[in-house]
Amino acid sequence: MGLALAGAALLTVAVLLPSRAEAQFGIRGGPVGVARFAVGHVLGLSRLRHSRMAVRGSRYRSAALRSQDPRGAERDQRANPYVIRAALTAQAALSGWHGGRRPQGWWRHPDGSYGWVGPVFWPFAHDDLTNAIILGDSTSLSLYGYGDIYAAIFAPYAATELAAYTGPQGRRARKVPSAETLCDASDTGGLPVERIASTVQPNELQRTALDDLASAWNAARDTIRAACPAQVPAAASERLGLMRERLEAMIKATDEVAQPLSKFVGFLNDDQKARLNALANERRAALAAVQRKDAQKDAQAAAACKPDYDPRYDEKAQRQYEQLLQQQWPADDIATTLKLDEVARARFEVLQDTTLRTLETLSACPTEAAATPQARLAAAKARLETMLQAVGGISDAFADFEADLSDEQKAAFEAIGPKRGA
Secondary structure (H helix, E strand, C coil): CCHHHHHHHHHHHHHHCHHHHHHHHCCCCHHHHHHHHHHHCCCCHHHHHHHHHHHHCCCCCCCCCCCCCCCHHHHCCCCCHHHHHHHHHHHHHHHCCHHHCCCCCCCECCCCCECEECCEECCCHHHHHHHHHHCCCCHHHHCCCHHHHHHHHCCCCCHHHHHCCCCCCCHHHHHCCCHHHHHHHCCCCCCCHHHHHHHHCCCHHHHHHHHHHHHHHHHHHHHHHCCCCCCCCCCHHHHHHHHHHHHHHHHHHHHHHHHHHHHHHHHCCHHHHHHHHCHHHHHHHHHHHHCHHHHHHHHHHHHCCCCCCCHHHCCCCHHHHHHHHHHCCCHHHHHHHHCCCHHHHHHHHHHHHHHHCHHHHCCCCCCCCCCCHHHHHHHHHHHHHHHHHHHHHHHHHHHHHHCCCCHHHHHHHHCHHHHHCC
């Protein structure tokens, strides 16, 4: 059975085995809550196999997020942008994890890419906004959510592994990109000015407005780059803080381009606006051309998100359920290792419940793109604001949890994540 069908099959497992899933995750919502989690973490799995092959085959092994435009399809290249994205982030994320010896990490996104690459949260942030706003493709944007917050709480990297991303440290450092390199090299595309110009054929006034928009777009990219971490986060609270800073920068970036975008579109006539809006259709057609074999499977996986979907009539996919369990909460291990008292246990349960709530508020199920760039910008901003609010609430819950922990208990908690990947 194709990997993309795992979305439907995982729902089956979640419904048939609710007690096991509920016990593993501590999800209070029963089968429905588990099912939502399942769907959110398998959309895009049909592309994961190709991404792994690209990395293992060394096609992008030397790239490590070098200056490449991940949107190859836009430039008439027959490259799958999702495969390129997954390969580049995987190479960079895993190069510092266990010396790059592991083929994949437990914190990867369903499409094979990584939201945390060393200390950097959300590489390709600016490009993701460009794709979502101008090209109507919010695929990568929608994959950020619960799994990234989970990885911030339970960091996969040990302290020495994270340190390898901060600067030259001997021969091994040549294989591990620095955080600055990651931030600089992952957002290279900018606004596709010439493509927009060839599409709408602007007059002099419109071209001036387009150039102003391009300048604002570049300023927005600089805003996001400024939120690149200068130091390696040593604790979960610091990693959550980095998430907040990055999300705030992305939200500010949307504000910076909103007025110039509205001004440029306002100068266009109805025919030009229609052609500009049609860029989103061209993007989908370009992706379909390089994903033709997976198109039907992806559609079947997306069907699992529909409210009237009944998972009992699909086949099982136990292997994908095992992948789902990679992001379970090690509650018993934490309680035993940290020797938590009743108060600390209660605070930990609040932290766990607060985080798990994001499974619903930050669903990875696809939504239909809005018709205009302005509407798509508003949708992207709303998604980022929802995530920022979620991270803020989780940060407060985590602060309450660790308030009375000793330094020894805090150190034991930080060791949980790296131990999982051993």
